[in-house]
Amino acid sequence: MSEELKFAIELAKEAGEILMNGFDRVRVEKTKADKRDILTNMDLEAEKIIIEKIKQKYPSHQIDGEEYGRIKGDSDYLWILDALCGTKYYAKGIKLFNVSIALWKGDEPIIGVIYLLTIGDLYWAEKDKGAFCNNKRIRVSDIDNLKEAIIYLDMASSDKLRVEEHKLFSKRLELISKHAYRFRALGLGGFACCFIAQGGYEAYFDLSGKEEVLDVAAGIVIAKEAGATITGLDGKFHGQNVSHLIITNGKIHNEFLKLLNSK
């Protein structure tokens, strides 16, 4: 395990502890894109501690966080954070949320740590070293056809799509509901990536096309190292541009791509 991975795991645990102790004092600081898109004091607290520790240990590295934005540096290395992924649940006292920490080198994902702290599961992966859940190696599922596949859908900003965008959204949603076994939508992209890595779902798709890299930066590493194939709608990987991202167990990737691109 590299020093950076060990460090990322420590950070995730530390942020997790802050969040677990914060239920009683969580408050909404402001709304973002809309009334339901909230930022709480706990998002800020958890992210701040992570940023400070990274700056201390890797002063030249860049950092991209959900709340404090981009912190530039001289290095190609970029830490991508979502210290509290699942704020809407958290703010209601619902224990579905995670800490997500990734290290990328430019457009190449290197390290991913996702801590589903409320259920006690720590997922992590490192380039070319495999993916793990609580130190146990995990692998994508063997399901090789869409008819048996469970598809996870992300739908960031789906209420803000333009007419043409919503037409495509609806068309693809209908195709998926017709040709796959089931679709799922938790509002937790990080969970979905982990579940694909563990064989519980077969695919992730950013249905609205508005996904930001913060939500999947760590999940991409974990899914990939568990055997997933990751591309855009054109079948190519586009690094930090994750609009319409597709992650599958590999075995259904071509069939799913074809479905999504069908006229």
Added chain:
Amino acid sequence: MSEELKFAIELAKEAGEILMNGFDRVRVEKTKADKRDILTNMDLEAEKIIIEKIKQKYPSHQIDGEEYGRIKGDSDYLWILDALCGTKYYAKGIKLFNVSIALWKGDEPIIGVIYLLTIGDLYWAEKDKGAFCNNKRIRVSDIDNLKEAIIYLDMASSDKLRVEEHKLFSKRLELISKHAYRFRALGLGGFACCFIAQGGYEAYFDLSGKEEVLDVAAGIVIAKEAGATITGLDGKFHGQNVSHLIITNGKIHNEFLKLLNSK
């Protein structure tokens, strides 16, 4: 707290313990409606212990369980069980599942206990006594318009719908995706009912119309006691017939009903 509720909570905890200790020895016993609709040894073990205890304590009561089917008795009281709700997740080692225990008197829901054991949250409710999560009173949200509402969708057997059924499924799915803030689908109806009761989601809808009472029998009590309105598409409550069930926070019920029934 009534004796029956105390008893149901004990049962849920006991079944939960069996499940938590069963991860290492879970195996698929058989498939049901299709290859992914699995039954494991742990479903059977957890349900069996609950059934035995109910028979011992309330020998005249009827019991309806997911795996062992209906056990008849002289009484109007009916225990409705899903000892392991979320089998697909459980079998993959993913810690999203719950124990669900309900007591109904004919078509009237009396007691509901849902134990989200992996996150340590115990939800319970009793007719006219309010709904609770870990002894803390919970209430539905105040959101009063669909545009800001998060809608949970159930889609049991969506891959088996006939052509006409799927047309309605798709039409309503499009309407919801267009007029609500977001939709969610976890494959865990019990979680959804609890989250509505806690104000995290505003509505539940059985989109495929194939839902069975086992999955929502306890959730109905918890949501109702937290302030939810519960009906079918016609605006009336149909007891154990939960096809196309609609549960909302009450404030958006009419607007949601109108949307679902729109031509």
